Amino acid sequence: MEDMITSCKQNAVRGMERFLKTLSFVPDDKLTWSPSPTAKTPLRIAAHTALMAGNFAQLIRHGKFPPMDMAQLFAALNAAEEAITTREAVIELFKKNTDDVLAALDTATPEQIASTVETPFGFSAPMAMFMSAPGIHAQNHAAQIDYLQTCWGDQDPHF
Numbered sequence: 001m002e003d004m005i006t007s008c009k010q011n012a013v014r015g016m017e018r019f020l021k022t023l024s025f026v027p028d029d030k031l032t033w034s035p036s037p038t039a040k041t042p043l044r045i046a047a048h049t050a051l052m053a054g055n056f057a058q059l060i061r062h063g064k065f066p067p068m069d070m071a072q073l074f075a076a077l078n079a080a081e082e083a084i085t086t087r088e089a090v091i092e093l094f095k096k097n098t099d100d101v102l103a104a105l106d107t108a109t110p111e112q113i114a115s116t117v118e119t120p121f122g123f124s125a126p127m128a129m130f131m132s133a134p135g136i137h138a139q140n141h142a143a144q145i146d147y148l149q150t151c152w153g154d155q156d157p158h159f
Contacts, residue, residue: 004113004128009102011135012053016098019049019142020091025158026145031087035151042145046094047084049141051077053097056134060104063112063127070120101134 023046031043040048055077059065068076084090108131115127146158 004131005105005108008131008135009105011132012098012101012105012138013135015135015138015142016053016094019046019138019145020094022142022145022158023087023090025149025154025156026087028087030148030152033148033152035148040144042148043084043087043090044081045141045144045148046087046090047081048077049138050084050090050094050097051080052137053094053101053134056130056137057097057100057104059117059130060101060108060112060127063115064117065120068120073120098134105131 023042026042032041034041066073084093108127113128113131116124117127117130118124149158
């Protein structure tokens with residue numbers, strides 16, 4: 001159990017660090033750039049990623065999703081994303097929420113780790129999957145930022 005917790009914590013920190021490093025290469029004038037009217041901007045992707053770290057912490061801590069349907073869940077997340085308007089706010093929130101993930105992981109019991117979580121998406125999944133999700137989620141969204149950078153001509157790798 002301890003190895004799993006340690007691994008999840010390390011992955012959460014590495015995911016956050018990679019995401020924030022990738023975000024650091026986004027010029028200020030591109031933070032709100034989007035390749036199409038329906039695509040998220042780098043700032044919006046960053047806000048989503050930072051907020052979800054906090055949501056993962058709550059899920060790990062409480063062992064369940066908040067009592068709302070998918071439409072409510074996504075509406076709340078969209079409103080929260082839109083409220084974050086600066087790079088500095090994203091960085092601060094991401095660090096705070098990653099600290100919350102680490103603290104939540106420290107409280108996980110063997111029973112919690114072995115549990116199954118019912119989702120509002122119509123399926124259940126092992127808690128262990130959600131415990132490893134913060135790092136994976138951040139890494140995946142860092143790749144989105146990498147792609148957006150190529151759209152505006154930045155072809156340099158930012159590892």
